[in-house]
Amino acid sequence: MPSSSTAPAWHVLTGEYPPQPGGVSDYTRQVATALVRAGQEVYVWAPGDSGVHVEDGVTVHRVPGLFTPVGLTKLARGLDACAGPRRLLLQYVPHAFGMKAMNVPFCAWFAARRKDERWVFFHEVVYPWSPRAPLRHQVLAGTTRVMLRLVAGAADRVFVSIPTWAEHLPARVRRRAEWRPVPSTLPPEAAEGAVAAVRSALGPGPWLGHFGTYGALTVGPLEAVLVPLLRAGAERKALLLGRGSRAFGEALGARHPELAGRWVTRDSLAPEDVVAHLAACDVLVQPYPDGVSARRTTTMAGLALGRPLVTNTGHLTEPMWRGLGAVELVEGTAPEPLVAATERLLSDVAARTALGERAARVYRERFALERTLEALLRPGVEGTRS
Template structure:
């Protein structure tokens, strides 16, 4: 059945961000399923409207802040959608992740405009006795999550762990449903990349991500300890933040700076081509690999061996389905795993096969769309 969806998102291309990229992909794929889709995002300047690939994109000044919520509500009432689909991560909507006016408005919109469906990419900022300066942030994000969950007609979570978090936050009208995040590169043919000439025996150790503090420390340890073991190895840094990290290392004069390959931020087809040239992707996650990690999905979908780790947010199937995975977010464990995989082509091939099978069974876009369109 054809429905009119309005996707509410705090970020949308050309703005940088994984949720924005995901929202754009989701909108385009819903249109391919014969759905009508309007994306509503915020603008810092004037109101604008664009259309492309069947998706209508409305940008409203300060759309989700107190000054713009009235205009956003009027536009929503004019659109008369069948469903409101909120891409929720608290930090995406301003007010330093404490946007109580939006949380309150969502309840009203869900009652009087259209059923509110929510995809929780993140839920709350956690309480911690070790970070008392963030107690107000934790309290408000918990309050917002409770308000939004109680207003929603359907609730989706991108990681199993968020189900437990939502249950602790407060009662919900409906049970949450698991909706893992597919790869943004699914179906993208590798092309358009200016790759260096392929050299037999050369080893490319890659990383794709946003380069958080722990990931940077693991990559630095890999440069210091792994690269010397492989004289023909290079470290390939892909994604946002890669050039900044490479520049920091070069300024510090690290011994492996001449073995870095940093192509910068790439369009999807070129990124897919660069990933295909990597022998191994080293992907450390401080909270563990999980179904919300699009960088892990890129490796599984593209058939690239993945060296990663379990953690508190990891779903149980990772340790069962991947034959090689670090048991905890420890640098030494990841380096040991990466060393073993780089030295064993058979294990890399086995890991690739298992990863592709896992992606095909659980994470494909058509699996997600089937759940949404039920």
């Protein structure tokens, strides 16, 4: 690691960056621009068509095939051409590095990059292993563990998005890993006029909201909660937000034609429009197959806006959620408790208001972008590499 009294420039390595969609993409831009506002010098290195441009004070380098051997050669030359000292901040997601999530060469390159300070934020860590899984999945599980050890063992500082990820780290690294929840990647406030306009356009409710990407593991639990809630009251409607919402709404209508016209989908909205629609909802319903956790930006978006939100525990849920009082939390993934909890909030305006106020307060205190920036700019945890 370079020794210098000069503050190092930040060089953020990421598999995606806007306009590429994705949670890591949005998070990386959010952190990069926040560092610039704090007076830091920031560069981002991401795959894409070759080019360099400055965006909100961040110098963005696009390198075709960034994590391939050819791309790594270009990356190394580009880094060496920048003045030192340099701090690499790797946004770690195995599948973002290509080679079917088994890019050992890139991880070896990172581990060997001793001339720079190396920090890692682990958004994801390893592919789950099972003795009953197909051989190709077992190979993937083993390879991602090799990659993890290479990167984590070389890192000067390590962050994890949820505490569970730290359990996969080598013991010496685990002791100094820092948990840093992911903040909302949307604006934390909605303009009152914009919210009023959305409510006027939507009409009377109550409106149940859901924000997500409608992946294969989520749509089943969501349907199992939404359908009985909508059937319980003809005046109830659902607002489905996020990429994939239109396709989900069409499939839902095909399976439940009696509920046709009871939901509105908004597939691709600008961030400020998403928050206006979220803020217009009476209750947000966010079931997760692995439980709510501090890496769920869809939950963080609702908390930041002070919306009453119903969600569930799972194997990735941190213990803190049971005591925060920031969400209406039910145990497990069965739909019936989620439906019952949502019914209680729909019938109690005061309870909804109080829950929303606690959500906003907890978000500001624990999860806001300002907390992430504080963590990045303060001295790290003492420890040695494995």
